Amino acid sequence: MAIRIFITGGTFDKEYNELNGELYFKDTHMQELLSLGRSRLTVQIKTLMMIDSLEMTPEHRNYIADECRQCEEDKIVITHGTDTMAETARVLAQQVSGKTIVLTGAMIPIKFGSSDGLFNLGSALAFVQSLPPGVYVAMNGRYFIWDNVRKNRQTGIFEELKPVSTHTG
Amino acid sequence: MAIRIFITGGTFDKEYNELNGELYFKDTHMQELLSLGRSRLTVQIKTLMMIDSLEMTPEHRNYIADECRQCEEDKIVITHGTDTMAETARVLAQQVSGKTIVLTGAMIPIKFGSSDGLFNLGSALAFVQSLPPGVYVAMNGRYFIWDNVRKNRQTGIFEELKPVSTHTG
Amino acid sequence: MAIRIFITGGTFDKEYNELNGELYFKDTHMQELLSLGRSRLTVQIKTLMMIDSLEMTPEHRNYIADECRQCEEDKIVITHGTDTMAETARVLAQQVSGKTIVLTGAMIPIKFGSSDGLFNLGSALAFVQSLPPGVYVAMNGRYFIWDNVRKNRQTGIFEELKPVSTHTG
Amino acid sequence: MAIRIFITGGTFDKEYNELNGELYFKDTHMQELLSLGRSRLTVQIKTLMMIDSLEMTPEHRNYIADECRQCEEDKIVITHGTDTMAETARVLAQQVSGKTIVLTGAMIPIKFGSSDGLFNLGSALAFVQSLPPGVYVAMNGRYFIWDNVRKNRQTGIFEELKPVSTHTG
Numbered sequence: 001m002a003i004r005i006f007i008t009g010g011t012f013d014k015e016y017n018e019l020n021g022e023l024y025f026k027d028t029h030m031q032e033l034l035s036l037g038r039s040r041l042t043v044q045i046k047t048l049m050m051i052d053s054l055e056m057t058p059e060h061r062n063y064i065a066d067e068c069r070q071c072e073e074d075k076i077v078i079t080h081g082t083d084t085m086a087e088t089a090r091v092l093a094q095q096v097s098g099k100t101i102v103l104t105g106a107m108i109p110i111k112f113g114s115s116d117g118l119f120n121l122g123s124a125l126a127f128v129q130s131l132p133p134g135v136y137v138a139m140n141g142r143y144f145i146w147d148n149v150r151k152n153r154q155t156g157i158f159e160e161l162k163p164v165s166t167h168t169g
Numbered sequence: 170m171a172i173r174i175f176i177t178g179g180t181f182d183k184e185y186n187e188l189n190g191e192l193y194f195k196d197t198h199m200q201e202l203l204s205l206g207r208s209r210l211t212v213q214i215k216t217l218m219m220i221d222s223l224e225m226t227p228e229h230r231n232y233i234a235d236e237c238r239q240c241e242e243d244k245i246v247i248t249h250g251t252d253t254m255a256e257t258a259r260v261l262a263q264q265v266s267g268k269t270i271v272l273t274g275a276m277i278p279i280k281f282g283s284s285d286g287l288f289n290l291g292s293a294l295a296f297v298q299s300l301p302p303g304v305y306v307a308m309n310g311r312y313f314i315w316d317n318v319r320k321n322r323q324t325g326i327f328e329e330l331k332p333v334s335t336h337t338g
Numbered sequence: 339m340a341i342r343i344f345i346t347g348g349t350f351d352k353e354y355n356e357l358n359g360e361l362y363f364k365d366t367h368m369q370e371l372l373s374l375g376r377s378r379l380t381v382q383i384k385t386l387m388m389i390d391s392l393e394m395t396p397e398h399r400n401y402i403a404d405e406c407r408q409c410e411e412d413k414i415v416i417t418h419g420t421d422t423m424a425e426t427a428r429v430l431a432q433q434v435s436g437k438t439i440v441l442t443g444a445m446i447p448i449k450f451g452s453s454d455g456l457f458n459l460g461s462a463l464a465f466v467q468s469l470p471p472g473v474y475v476a477m478n479g480r481y482f483i484w485d486n487v488r489k490n491r492q493t494g495i496f497e498e499l500k501p502v503s504t505h506t507g
Numbered sequence: 508m509a510i511r512i513f514i515t516g517g518t519f520d521k522e523y524n525e526l527n528g529e530l531y532f533k534d535t536h537m538q539e540l541l542s543l544g545r546s547r548l549t550v551q552i553k554t555l556m557m558i559d560s561l562e563m564t565p566e567h568r569n570y571i572a573d574e575c576r577q578c579e580e581d582k583i584v585i586t587h588g589t590d591t592m593a594e595t596a597r598v599l600a601q602q603v604s605g606k607t608i609v610l611t612g613a614m615i616p617i618k619f620g621s622s623d624g625l626f627n628l629g630s631a632l633a634f635v636q637s638l639p640p641g642v643y644v645a646m647n648g649r650y651f652i653w654d655n656v657r658k659n660r661q662t663g664i665f666e667e668l669k670p671v672s673t674h675t676g
Contacts, residue, residue, distance in 0.1 A: 460629030
């Protein structure tokens with residue numbers, strides 16, 4: 001059961017440029033995190049782009065959807081900036097079917113001491129293995145269906161748009 | 170959907186005693202890791218014991234099983250030493266039913282720079298939300314059913330006892 | 339032999355704002371670093387300002403010089419942005435005498451996993467205890483006299499303006 | 508002005524063996540720390556041994572002294588276990604003259620998140636450049652002359668045997 005991992009950028013992969021003090025993208029830290037987590041999953045990693053999610057255009061999202069449709073794996077994790085993660089989830093839900101797609105990211109860059117990235121990645125890889133086909137956002141230890149999630153810009157926390165009727169158990 | 174978290178010790182929570190150079194237990198780092206992961210899950214944390222899993226006796230395991238039965242949550246994550254994690258999983262499977270129980274731990278203590286603990290915790294919390302009732306081990310990014318898992322002592326990696334027929338999709 | 343520590347900001351104390359993705363100042367991490375280094379030095383810490391050194395004006399520098407003259411300690415460490423550290427050193431050399439003053443900083447914020455800040459602080463505190471009165475910059479494991487140092491903007495490395503005649507042992 | 512760095516082991520270079528849960532020595536982390544500190548010092552690193560300082564014999568200490576005498580550098584930093592650091596300092600003071608020798612180490616292994624090693628190294632490298640010939644211990648941000656230092660085993664802190672009369676500048 002191979003898992004496809006697509007990299008699109010976002011806070012997750014930002015680094016500090018010590019010459020000018022700005023944050024920028026170099027390479028993804030995905031392989032490094034998988035080693036840190038002693039992951040033994042079979043994964044295929046592909047970097048689609050390395051951008052802030054606020055700069056993501058409809059073309060970028062169509063490209064991600066294309067790649068999701070065309071890859072042979074039906075379990076896909078996408079690292080993505082948090083600001084427009086819900087928007088990309090919506091586009092993927094419209095264009096891709098029959099696959100479990102989980103978007104995740106980080107509030108703090110991986111390279112910082114206090115990043116949530118490793119936790120989120122562990123969580124996203126687990127959800128993609130265990131949730132039925134559909135498009136999800138995995139953040140804050142939780143998962144959200146694509147049509148019921150937003151990032152609260154004031155708090156930085158992901159939340160439902162409307163309450164979920166919970167008959168869990 | 171509250172999640173119960175039971176702490177039993179293991180490498181996960183080991184610390185370095187700088188006066189005598191030995192590893193020991195002080196308090197659990199669970200709350201610290203949940204904050205780091207910006208978790209917004211509703212959890213109830215209870216420390217049952219703080220021991221190496223090689224020191225775990227049948228009495229310890231019965232106590233853990235009792236607590237799993239008696240707690241009101243039906244989703245339970247247990248942090249546990251890796252050496253006998255599979256053994257405890259077996260006892261829980263015999264004594265607890267109707268609940269999703271996920272055991273996890275770490276190969277490297279949380280307090281070390283290169284711990285897998287945060288990744289494993291993210292993964293265990295995701296699996297406990299999405300897997301059907303049963304007892305599981307979550308390590309190396311994967312999950313294993315209680316009756317088909319062992320830790321390979323040579324490699325430190327968790328693996329199936331027998332191959333799984335995979336008609337995944 | 340108390341040591342005075344003045345905080346002025348710079349990369350050293352920058353943090354990541356997870357709501358807007360920008361770097362900013364909150365509090366100094368000096369106390370945290372001294373604890374990490376298990377320092378048993380008697381120090382007096384005072385935050386004079388929290389700014390980028392590119393924003394530092396003649397007024398700011400005069401204020402730092404005033405504080406250096408007026409404090410009762412004659413060993414002073416100043417954390418400072420690297421870009422204009424040499425400029426502030428020059429102003430201090432003109433206005434303060436009879437004290438050992440060591441400026442230091444960091445190329446990477448303390449809060450990042452790979453910061454040079456702890457190393458630089460250890461080095462600055464050692465130099466201030468052992469060098470004769472004068473104004474120095476301590477970076478890259480070395481010390482530089484105020485009138486023979488610049489930061490090379492291309493490489494991010496501190497270097498002498500002119501070669502030092504070394505009749506060192 | 509090249510600096511000689513001798514590695515002898517100690518907590519500084521201990522690693523966690525994730526297969527058996529024990530601390531052990533593999534390679535020194537010296538090069539890694541110098542990179543982290545963006546050090547531009549000219550150094551010659553040589554590993555003399557990798558042992559706990561409690562296991563250090565008179566033969567080991569004589570060997571270290573030989574190497575100190577024979578190396579061409581007259582500025583030497585030695586990483587060493589903290590328990591018998593003062594004892595080795597005494598042997599070196601008896602056998603080596605005309606060189607500045609600074610012993611340092613760590614209370615917590617480098618590979619742990621909260622090590623004092625980087626701070627101590629920055630401090631030792633600074634002291635070796637600025638102190639007159641003699642043998643010193645650099646710990647807790649301070650330096651101690653070889654004949655007036657001990658590690659307090661109860662507190663883990665280095666201290667003078669007898670008060671120093673301070674007519675410091």
